[in-house]
Structures are given as C-alpha cells and as structure tokens.
Amino acid sequence: MPCDQDKLAIDDSRWQVAVAREAVIRPLINAGQLSPIDVATACRILGLRRSRLYALIEQYRSAPVTSSLAAARPGPKKGARRLAVEVEAAIEEAIRDKYLTRQKASVSTLHDHIRHLCRERGLDIPSWKAVRARVEQIDRFKLVRQREGNKAARDRLRPVPEEYRADHALQIVQIDHTRVDLFVVDTIYRLPIQRPWLTLAIDVASRIVVGFYLSLEAPSSASVALAIHHAVMPKAEWLLARGIELDWPVSGLPDIIHVDNAREFRARALARGAAEYGISLLHRPVATPHYGGHIERLIGTMMGAVHMLPGTTFSSISERGDYDPERHAVMTIEELERWLTLEIVGRYHNEVHSSLQMPPNAAWREALDRRRAPFRHPHDDQQFFYDFLPFEERSIRRDGVHIFGLRYWDDVLSPWAGRLDRQLRVKYDPRDLSCVFVEGPDGAHWPIRYADLRRPRITLGEHRLAQAALRQRGVRLTDEQLIFDTVEAQRELLETSASITKSARRQVARRARSLNAADQGAAAEVVAPGTKDEPETLPVLAVEEWS
Incomplete structure (x- = not known):
C-alpha cells in the first residue's frame, strides 16, 4: 500500500531525520530477531525511546519506504498560502541582485530592499519570515559560490572520496x-x-x-x-x-x-x-x-x-x-x-x-x-515505476486534468474535480501522452486517458514539434483540436516524404519506437487499483449530434 506521507511535500529537516532513521531501522529488520543490545544501540543513535522505535519499526514493515518514517508536520500544510506572483518575482529579483553577491547582505538588509521594491510597485510587502524561507531554499553550493567564489564552494562542499570502490554486489x-x-x-x-x-x-x-x-x-x-x-x-x-x-x-x-x-x-x-x-x-x-x-x-x-x-x-x-x-x-x-x-x-x-x-x-x-544484507526489491513494482517518472502539478478542474494543452478525464477524478484546494501531481511517460497518471491525495496512482478517446496516441516529441510549428505561424493560444490537427498534418507530411529525406524518416522512427516501447514497458501494463485491464484500443463509436 502507498505510504500516507507525501515524500515530495516533506520539508528537508524532517526528510533528513527520516533518511537517518531508515538507515538504522532497515538493518534491524534484515537481521531478523531484534536483540536488546541492537535495540538499545538504535535508540541511542536516533535519540528515541524504546516504544517509539518499535512503533517506527512497525511503520516501516507495513510500508518499507523512507517516507513512512517521517514525522507528521504539525499545523497547516507548508505552502498552503502563496504570495502573489508579482511579489515572488520581486523577491527573486532582490535575492539575485542583493543577496547572491560578494557584499554578503543579511536577510534583514534583503528584506528592507524588498520592502522598497514592493512600495514602488504597489505590492503587498512580504514578512521577514517569508523572505528568510525563500533564502533557505537556495542551493547551498550556488549560495556559497555567488557570495564567496568558486574555490570556497569547492573547498567547503565538494565531496573528496579517497578511492571509489565497492565491496559487495549492488553497493x-x-x-x-x-x-x-x-x-x-x-x-x-x-x-x-x-x-x-x-x-x-x-x-x-x-x-x-x-x-x-x-x-x-x-x-x-x-x-x-x-x-x-x-x-x-x-x-x-x-x-x-x-x-x-x-x-x-x-x-x-x-x-x-x-x-x-x-x-x-x-x-x-x-x-x-x-x-x-x-x-x-x-x-x-x-x-x-x-x-x-x-x-x-x-x-x-x-x-x-x-x-x-x-x-x-x-x-x-x-x-x-x-x-x-x-x-x-x-x-x-x-x-x-x-x-x-x-x-x-x-x-x-x-x-x-x-x-x-x-x-x-x-x-x-x-x-x-x-554482501551481508539481503537484496532489496521494490515492495510494489508499479509504484516504483511511478516514483521515478517526470511530473507536473495541476489542479483537478471540473472538466478534468489539463496538461500540455490536452484534456484528460476519468470518473475517478469526480470526488476531486473542483473540490481540492491544492494541486495534484500528474506523472507522464514521454513515449505516450495518451495516458497520464494522477497521484491522489492518498498516494495511489490512477491512469487517466484523453477526455476524447478518439484522439490518437502521440509522443511528447511530436507534441513539442506541433507547438513549435504553431508558434512559427504566429498562433499563441492553441486549443486541443489545433494541436492534434497539427500533429496529424505533420504525420501525413512525414509519411509521404519519408522515402526522400532522412529527417522525416527519423521522426517517423522516433514515433514508432516510442509508442511501441510504451506498449511493452511498465507504463502500458499498469491499471488503476481495483480495476481490470482495459483493452489496448477502443472502438470509435458513431455520435449523433443534436442542435
């Protein structure tokens, strides 16, 4: 079962604690019988009471992933209230121009500069705490490099292993x-x-x-x-x-x-x-x-x-x-x-x-x-595939999910459509955009197909080529039909010219390779929890239109 914790929403401090716990608790479980000495040692390393350690062990056994060991964050979810886009832009500008410099300005000095920018632009002034939170999100290596130079960043933050070698299999x-x-x-x-x-x-x-x-x-x-x-x-x-x-x-x-x-x-x-x-x-x-x-x-x-x-x-x-x-x-x-x-x-x-x-x-x-520890395998093969897919965050609208200018719908979205106050993660396989995978609030993934099932399967590469062609024609606001019409027109042109030009044959081969690989890969095999496999293709039904 998916873990209740959202690993991508866990703040860095709690995530590091969870990672440290996982490194100690996993060997305990692999060892089989828990000896009093091992338990006492783990409690001392993690700074936990014995009862709390046993509770974490049970959590990890039921969901053997790191996020199951993260402590729940008290209070409202982080990022529930966001600043206006214009205010965020002013903060980024001030950080770039005033904070990431050799002058090494303090957060208070940065906040004063942001207040001045916001007054000039008629914007709400963010709090000092909000500014500090955004400063803390800056990559540490980038921060040191901009404020102290490349050498200081390398000397302080670059790892220096003496010899890169492994002692056992899959180390x-x-x-x-x-x-x-x-x-x-x-x-x-x-x-x-x-x-x-x-x-x-x-x-x-x-x-x-x-x-x-x-x-x-x-x-x-x-x-x-x-x-x-x-x-x-x-x-x-x-x-x-x-x-x-x-x-x-x-x-x-x-x-x-x-x-x-x-x-x-x-x-x-x-x-x-x-x-x-x-x-x-x-x-x-x-x-x-x-x-x-x-x-x-x-x-x-x-x-x-x-x-x-x-x-x-x-x-x-x-x-x-x-x-x-x-x-x-x-x-x-x-x-x-x-x-x-x-x-x-x-x-x-x-x-x-x-x-x-x-x-x-x-x-x-x-x-x-x-190798002393036994091999570990994903507790859920499908979940493992999902966890590494690229994703975008989207709101679930009343008419479905919109991503890449395409609309997706499935009845499973009904409880969330227009009702959630946050965005959900929409994962996709670039080899086939006919189906995306929406990660629900409980961590489960649901395959969601085109709202119009008559739409052809396309790759992300074809989609980008179609958008580039539309931009060259001066078309800025495109609808879904225009994207698919452009892809179909490009496909017809490629098919007719494939015997003549190498670039056309390359595009045809990329499309066929991507869609075939998606059919054979893990993405094509997954189904929604509790549902049966769908047929590979759906028949196109005649539709009678009424005025």
Whole structure:
C-alpha cells in the first residue's frame, strides 16, 4: 500500500531525520530477531525511546519506504498560502541582485530592499519570515559560490572520496549516457536515420551490467527513470519478449547510484525517488571524469564492439577514413537493442575482465557472497515505476486534468474535480501522452486517458514539434483540436516524404519506437487499483449530434 506521507511535500529537516532513521531501522529488520543490545544501540543513535522505535519499526514493515518514517508536520500544510506572483518575482529579483553577491547582505538588509521594491510597485510587502524561507531554499553550493567564489564552494562542499570502490554486489551502481557510434535505419525503407542514445548502468563491485535503455531521443529524466527501472527489475520476461534464451540474474535496489552532473540527473523526482527506496544518489564532482571511470570504460568496451558493425562511425573522423557509415547502415534500433543484449549477456558477462581477472558473471557471484544484507526489491513494482517518472502539478478542474494543452478525464477524478484546494501531481511517460497518471491525495496512482478517446496516441516529441510549428505561424493560444490537427498534418507530411529525406524518416522512427516501447514497458501494463485491464484500443463509436 502507498505510504500516507507525501515524500515530495516533506520539508528537508524532517526528510533528513527520516533518511537517518531508515538507515538504522532497515538493518534491524534484515537481521531478523531484534536483540536488546541492537535495540538499545538504535535508540541511542536516533535519540528515541524504546516504544517509539518499535512503533517506527512497525511503520516501516507495513510500508518499507523512507517516507513512512517521517514525522507528521504539525499545523497547516507548508505552502498552503502563496504570495502573489508579482511579489515572488520581486523577491527573486532582490535575492539575485542583493543577496547572491560578494557584499554578503543579511536577510534583514534583503528584506528592507524588498520592502522598497514592493512600495514602488504597489505590492503587498512580504514578512521577514517569508523572505528568510525563500533564502533557505537556495542551493547551498550556488549560495556559497555567488557570495564567496568558486574555490570556497569547492573547498567547503565538494565531496573528496579517497578511492571509489565497492565491496559487495549492488553497493554502487554507476549510470551514464553515450551516443552510439552507429547509424540505425528505419523499419520501412531500411534507410539511415540517426545515431541512437544508450543509457548504461554498471555494478562497480563486479563490473556486471545491471541494465540499459536505448532510445532515439536525447537523454532526459525519463530515459534515466527507464534505465533504473530496467536495472532494478528481474529481466526474464524482458529477455523472453526479445527471443533471447540467456540468463541475466541481476535485479534489486542498489545502495548507491553514482551519476554525473547532467541536467537529467538533477531532477527532483529522481532525487526523492532514490531516497524513497533507501538509495543514496551521488553526483561526481565537476570536471573529474575519473570519478566515473567504471562506467566510462564500459561505454568504451561497448562502443569498441559496435565498431565491428556495418554503419559504425568509429570513435573519430581520422579512424573512420573514407568509410561512409550511412551508406553501410543496415540495423534498425530494435535489432541493435537485441544485438546489444546478446553482446552484454552472452559475451561481455562471460569474458575475463582485465581489471578483475575473471568474467563479470563470476565476479558477480563472489560479490554476492560478500554482501551481508539481503537484496532489496521494490515492495510494489508499479509504484516504483511511478516514483521515478517526470511530473507536473495541476489542479483537478471540473472538466478534468489539463496538461500540455490536452484534456484528460476519468470518473475517478469526480470526488476531486473542483473540490481540492491544492494541486495534484500528474506523472507522464514521454513515449505516450495518451495516458497520464494522477497521484491522489492518498498516494495511489490512477491512469487517466484523453477526455476524447478518439484522439490518437502521440509522443511528447511530436507534441513539442506541433507547438513549435504553431508558434512559427504566429498562433499563441492553441486549443486541443489545433494541436492534434497539427500533429496529424505533420504525420501525413512525414509519411509521404519519408522515402526522400532522412529527417522525416527519423521522426517517423522516433514515433514508432516510442509508442511501441510504451506498449511493452511498465507504463502500458499498469491499471488503476481495483480495476481490470482495459483493452489496448477502443472502438470509435458513431455520435449523433443534436442542435
């Protein structure tokens, strides 16, 4: 069952307490029988009475996620009353111009400047407490860098591990992206379209690949979420769907996920989703690529294998010579995905690794033996998928949910429509916008489809292209019908020109790849709690209109 606590609404101080509690309570539960010594030690570390510790243990057993250990916040919910947009803009301007400077102004001085701005603009003056709350939300690294310089920020806040190594399986998993050194072709004309993107995840202790995600879209928070989902979940069904009869025994929640500082790795959903499951999310220091050496070497190994395929771009222009990769390209992205799986599971995992002096499969078994705590798996597979999806916060209107200029409706929204005094989180899979997932006040997720079920399935990429086309035509206020009409017109144009231009074939392939992947992925399999699976397509019914 979902936890009653909303992890994204928990303030930072209570969240840190919950994280500390989870780090102590989880090993107690894994140990089985609770000894008096262990209980006394945990009480001393957490500063709790014995009865309170037992209550928290029961809470964690019923909902084994970090947010179940967060203390309830007394009083009204934080952020229930918001300042006017103009006042918020004045505060942001003052913070940028007066507070984030080398003069190191105090909060009181900042508040005086905000009062002056608000009087000039005829705005309500915010309280000193409201200004201080917004100052406290400033990123600590950004604050120190702006007020004291880059060196001070690095010296005071940058982590400095002596050596990056792992002792047991799934202690540390590194994730990174790369553009594959290979052109793929479309499925219809078998003509080259582009180089796909590959997101890889590796277990540092054994160098075994724990998961990957291949896409025609540039890296995003969604591709990170899908790679993590693939890494954590068992892979037997995934392999069977691709006709691969090999064993890929890796699944489970890692203790640490190590990533670089790309924007997609800084998403709030990723940070809180990781902490929700007791996963520490670590970012490598800027301009220190050696901190990600394990995943970088894996990427190099995979691209070295790709260089043997027709259509490869090799790693440099000089290495390529007069070889024309587009003319020699023969593999679709689906075929490349299957080839990569065979290369990883059938070859890489069974060849001797130069650093370990044994195959990753053997190193994985040894790393398993060194792991004292049992493997952890998500208590709810669907909930785990939801927790890493990108989201927007929206009000539930009387006519449904509006997001991306599209309207969604389901009868499950009726109790909330026009009645809630707060917004709900609307999560989405960029590969298919025909269905979004509304997180209810109780934490349960509900799939909500287009209000007009006759609407075609589209990807987020197609939606953005349609909006860009409308803006070029000078159309500022667009309705839902105009967006879908534009997408349909673009699809017809792409289909007719696909045999002529590479960019058109690329768009067609991206759409087909995204929608097919969404059908096969976890997002397409989820259903609302207590409901039955819906059919994949709904018949279009004739409608008689009355004037």
